[in-house]
Amino acid sequence: MALYYLETSALVKLYVREPGTDRMLKLVSRTNNHRFAVLTLSRVEFHSAIRRREREGDIDPLMARRLLDRFGEHMETKFVKQVINDSVLDLAANLVDHHPLRAYDAVQLAGCLTLRAGSGRDDPTFVSSDQRLIEVATAEGLPSLDPSVS
Numbered sequence: 001m002a003l004y005y006l007e008t009s010a011l012v013k014l015y016v017r018e019p020g021t022d023r024m025l026k027l028v029s030r031t032n033n034h035r036f037a038v039l040t041l042s043r044v045e046f047h048s049a050i051r052r053r054e055r056e057g058d059i060d061p062l063m064a065r066r067l068l069d070r071f072g073e074h075m076e077t078k079f080v081k082q083v084i085n086d087s088v089l090d091l092a093a094n095l096v097d098h099h100p101l102r103a104y105d106a107v108q109l110a111g112c113l114t115l116r117a118g119s120g121r122d123d124p125t126f127v128s129s130d131q132r133l134i135e136v137a138t139a140e141g142l143p144s145l146d147p148s149v150s
Contacts, residue, residue, distance in 0.1 A: 001033045005112040007128035008045040015067045020148030037080040039111035046071055082111040099136045
């Protein structure tokens with residue numbers, strides 16, 4: 001059983017077909033009782049990603065609503081939720097001081113590092129399709145996975 005921390009670029013692949021979707025679906029469908037954590041901020045980022053695709057005509061409004069509803073259910077029943085608190089924000093600010101990260105990316109990575117600090121022996125694997133985030137996560141000592149790279 002492993003713990004995976006799903007940054008939003010990887011999380012969306014579970015709901016919208018794009019490069020890396022097949023690998024993400026295999027990861028979550030395994031019967032090894034893997035656990036999957038997401039930052040509570042992912043709710044806003046996920047909504048933004050789905051609504052952007054809807055506005056661009058890639059997803060029709062009914063499908064967008066279904067995806068958002070399904071994701072909302074999964075947030076309550078399937079995912080370990082990593083909350084944002086002052087220590088996560090302090091760590092994110094420190095990450096920005098040392099790495100070329102955007103603010104929300106730093107908060108995502110800080111969430112995973114905070115999860116690692118509190119999870120005891122379970123080292124979460126940071127899952128993202130953002131190469132800069134993968135590089136920084138690796139530099140910070142996190143095992144990392146880009147589902148869109150074989």
